[in-house]
Amino acid sequence: MKLDNPSMHLSPGNDKIKLTNIYSSNERSDMMKTFLSKMFTKKEKIQIEFCQNxxxxxxxDQTIAEYGKFLAxxxxxxxxxxxxSECKLCKETSYAKVNGQIMRxxxxxxxxxxxxxxLK
Structure with a gap:
């Protein structure tokens, strides 16, 4: 709960008043979560479809091992x-569907x- 009246602090020997807001621990926690979520946004997952053929x-054998690491x-x-059902493409080159789009x-x-x- 945020207080409507900010607290006032007067420093000795200083005629300036410093205003500060007082926040509840829940508000501080929410503010920190918002800050962190903006700083460390999760990247979207990508969906890949492969044709076994x-x-x-x-x-x-080498690329199978590399794909295994990547797919983990x-x-x-x-x-x-x-x-x-991409038979012509399948015969010509290596491909996959990434988020519904063909990548070759x-x-x-x-x-x-x-x-x-x-993925980056």
């Missing part, structure tokens, strides 16, 4: 589908680099 075609990030929600790479490593950039 495309992964089988373009990933290697708590900001990522992902799902593998047997097919995403020259190879699976390039796609992973792009996915990491999208």
């Amino acid at each position: 495309n992964l089988d075609r373009f990933t290697t 990030n708590p900001r990522i929600q992902y799902k593998e589908y047997e097919c995403l 790479g020259k190879d699976s490593h390039d796609l992973l680099d792009q996915l990491q950039e999208a």
Whole structure:
């Protein structure tokens, strides 16, 4: 509860009055939460959809391990589908759907680099 009348403080030897507001502990707590939430805003999660056929075609043992590390990030929600009905694209290049938009790479490593950039 904020008091309507701020308290007045008079410093000895000084003829100026310093006005300060008195806040309840709940108000201070709320103000701190608001301040911290503005300073440390949570970033949105991203949703990634993969085509299993495309992964089988373009990933290697090395990139599978790198994808595993990347997908462990708590900001990522992902799902593998047997097919995403993008057959022409699937035959040509490595791709994924990120928040509903197709993202393609020259190879699976390039796609992973792009996915990491999208996360930033």
